[in-house]
Amino acid sequence: MSDEVSALGGVTRSEGIAKVTEMPLQGMVTVRGDLSDKVLKKAILAVTKLEVPVLAEINQVGEYALCWMSPDELLLFCPYASVEIILAKLNKSLLKTHSLVADISDARTIFCVSGSMARDVIAKLAPVDISPKAFQNGMFRRSRLAQVSAAFWMPADEVVHVICFRSHAQYVFTLLKVAAQKGSGLNVF
Amino acid sequence: MLILTCPYCGQKSEETEFHSGGEAHLKRFGPGSTDEDFQEYLFVRENPKGVHFERWRHIYGCGKWFHAARCTTTLEIFGTYSAQTVKPPKELRDKISAKRPGWSWRTYP
Numbered sequence: 001m002s003d004e005v006s007a008l009g010g011v012t013r014s015e016g017i018a019k020v021t022e023m024p025l026q027g028m029v030t031v032r033g034d035l036s037d038k039v040l041k042k043a044i045l046a047v048t049k050l051e052v053p054v055l056a057e058i059n060q061v062g063e064y065a066l067c068w069m070s071p072d073e074l075l076l077f078c079p080y081a082s083v084e085i086i087l088a089k090l091n092k093s094l095l096k097t098h099s100l101v102a103d104i105s106d107a108r109t110i111f112c113v114s115g116s117m118a119r120d121v122i123a124k125l126a127p128v129d130i131s132p133k134a135f136q137n138g139m140f141r142r143s144r145l146a147q148v149s150a151a152f153w154m155p156a157d158e159v160v161h162v163i164c165f166r167s168h169a170q171y172v173f174t175l176l177k178v179a180a181q182k183g184s185g186l187n188v189f
Numbered sequence: 190m191l192i193l194t195c196p197y198c199g200q201k202s203e204e205t206e207f208h209s210g211g212e213a214h215l216k217r218f219g220p221g222s223t224d225e226d227f228q229e230y231l232f233v234r235e236n237p238k239g240v241h242f243e244r245w246r247h248i249y250g251c252g253k254w255f256h257a258a259r260c261t262t263t264l265e266i267f268g269t270y271s272a273q274t275v276k277p278p279k280e281l282r283d284k285i286s287a288k289r290p291g292w293s294w295r296t297y298p
Contacts, residue, residue, distance in 0.1 A: 056200060070250075070251030070252055070253060071197050071198070073253065127206055128202065141200070143200075143202065143250060144206060144251045147248045
């Protein structure tokens with residue numbers, strides 16, 4: 001059995017205006033189906049102890065999180081080792097519901113951008129209003145970073161988590177690194 | 190630059206987060222139709238100066254298709270609405286009538 005490794009081996013860069021770190025492996029499960037369906041809601045609640053989030057939000061408690069991806073798609077975060085158990089549980093409870101559950105843990109990469117200028121870094125790359133008034137803890141935004149799709153949320157003040165395709169990991173890390181260069185703060189937030 | 194609001198995820202963003210899908214509300218003429226209908230379905234498109242209806246896709250966001258009504262001269266967006274509809278909603282057409290009296294697009298208003 002080969003060892004599981006994250007895309008960039010947990011690379012970190014902290015010289016600039018914000019610290020950019022690749023997060024360790026994260027269990028991720030994509031759930032597609034009617035998000036207002038009672039059976040689906042119940043099944044999700046049973047495995048994560050979390051309610052299905054409303055439009056463009058993220059519900060996060062401890063090691064579990066639910067991200068609203070689209071009207072019929074959720075992204076579920078869980079410990080990397082428990083993906084198989086969660087898949088089995090969800091598949092069992094959603095057997096008769098029109099839905100899809102798939103393990104995408106190794107298909108995505110998460111970066112953490114932290115520091116007082118974390119918002120500046122994202123503002124340079126995404127066509128999104130990320131001012132403290134418009135974007136707060138609990139919101140989940142799918143958009144793009146320069147030329148690739150990505151999504152981000154703020155688990156705490158001055159911390160932005162960015163999720164992208166694993167195959168884009170090097171590109172996104174380089175982007176974040178350049179956008180976080182020394183002396184390049186925007187000083188607008 | 191166009192500022193569009195996706196009716197599915199409610200996100201307001203500029204056009205680079207979306208992808209244009211051409212004219213809206215085309216009626217398909219497939220096998221068995223007349224040559225004229227088929228030719229019109231394939232090739233004939235509106236090219237208005239003013240009010241226009243288009244299909245857009247939230248390609249970097251929720252991935253859903255939707256409809257948008259906009260003005261081709263001022264780039265004003267009158268509104269966006271669900272893709273699961275065959276004609277622009279009445280409220281939107283009324284809103285456009287208030288802003289651009291006398292407008293017309295295909296068989297509308």
